[in-house]
Amino acid sequence: xxxxxxxxxxxxxxxxxxxxxxxxxxxxxxxxxxxxxxxxxxxxxxxxxxxxxxxxxxxxxxxxxxxxxxxxxxxxxxxxxxxxxxxxxxxxxxxxxxxxxxxxxxxxxxxxxxxxxxxxxxxxxxxxxxxxxxxxxxxxxxxxxxxxxxxxxxxxxxxxxxxxxxxxxxxxxxxxxxxxxxxxxxxxxxxxxxxxxxxxxxxxxxxxxxxxxxxxxxxxxxxxxxxxxxxxxxxxxxxxxxxxxxxxxxxxxxxxxxxxxxxxxxxxxxxxxxxxxxxxxxxxxxxxxxxxxxxxxxxxxxxxxxxxxxxxxxxxxxxxxxxxxxxxxxxxxxxxxxxxxxxxxxxxxxxxxxxxxxxxxxxx
Numbered sequence: 001x002x003x004x005x006x007x008x009x010x011x012x013x014x015x016x017x018x019x020x021x022x023x024x025x026x027x028x029x030x031x032x033x034x035x036x037x038x039x040x041x042x043x044x045x046x047x048x049x050x051x052x053x054x055x056x057x058x059x060x061x062x063x064x065x066x067x068x069x070x071x072x073x074x075x076x077x078x079x080x081x082x083x084x085x086x087x088x089x090x091x092x093x094x095x096x097x098x099x100x101x102x103x104x105x106x107x108x109x110x111x112x113x114x115x116x117x118x119x120x121x122x123x124x125x126x127x128x129x130x131x132x133x134x135x136x137x138x139x140x141x142x143x144x145x146x147x148x149x150x151x152x153x154x155x156x157x158x159x160x161x162x163x164x165x166x167x168x169x170x171x172x173x174x175x176x177x178x179x180x181x182x183x184x185x186x187x188x189x190x191x192x193x194x195x196x197x198x199x200x201x202x203x204x205x206x207x208x209x210x211x212x213x214x215x216x217x218x219x220x221x222x223x224x225x226x227x228x229x230x231x232x233x234x235x236x237x238x239x240x241x242x243x244x245x246x247x248x249x250x251x252x253x254x255x256x257x258x259x260x261x262x263x264x265x266x267x268x269x270x271x272x273x274x275x276x277x278x279x280x281x282x283x284x285x286x287x288x289x290x291x292x293x294x295x296x297x298x299x300x301x302x303x304x305x306x307x308x309x310x311x312x313x314x315x316x317x318x319x320x321x322x323x324x325x326x327x328x329x330x331x332x333x334x335x336x337x338x339x340x341x342x343x344x345x346x347x348x349x350x351x352x353x354x355x356x357x358x359x360x361x362x363x364x
Contacts, residue, residue, distance in 0.1 A: 008335035049347030058084035092145035136187035143195035185273035193219035230331025234309035314349035
């Protein structure tokens, strides 16, 4: 499968810093609110350069992804919207009905990122008190119901978390959105093997990811299924390697040591296996952050979620992407600071090199 590149839609706001200081004050630099005008500019940039999709996040501090994606789909031509969806916050049948509507109004430009949730504090703010493995069990049922509902035929379902009688999507759509599932735990891999189209993992070293992919393939094959894979990185790409690493050094210099300590304490209490793996890449230290050539773990000192970035010249970043793609990672979701300018930098600097290497299709 050819490489599918996705960009990130900063619906929680954007800027040049990685994180606020320990007292909650934003680091120096322009801060951009996620208003429709700015998000439209970012979406148009992704559309312009031929990104397959845009990850549209869900969270306490994000604008609602369905509303945002619906507002942006009319302003763009071909980019798809990978909407993050939390099982437990919406019924699976209603999710299928909503997705079918979006497919009709967008000309089939919906992807779904099923996010089980790894931060117990955030989950409880939304009223969800299930533990980690219970949430993944619910996710498995959610995806099962969603897939059964999609064709439009009536069906019954009786599970631990959902029970439906004569469930159906009255106005089905012929194109079911690709179902992405994020996770690194055994519970996540079991659900992905049974229900997902694509398993997403946060970026680590190629050797660590190769082992993870092998285990995941084996579980899917044992169920008679095939599974595709994707990963998530930040990116700092420049004309020269020295320029890129200077940006990384500046980001590191702007991190408040107290904020680093606070973040590491929070990550230590996480239920997310992926978050624990991100934290283990640096253990809170700032002196050995290049964990693989051009792979920098600095974001993970203060940022939850993906903590690694591809850093280097345009040529070096293209080489690393090719290396990860060769492992079997077909989907790559990227983000940067700030997302508008960096979409242009990556689109003009790296994407032509990927096309020259035959990894990306030519733009129309």
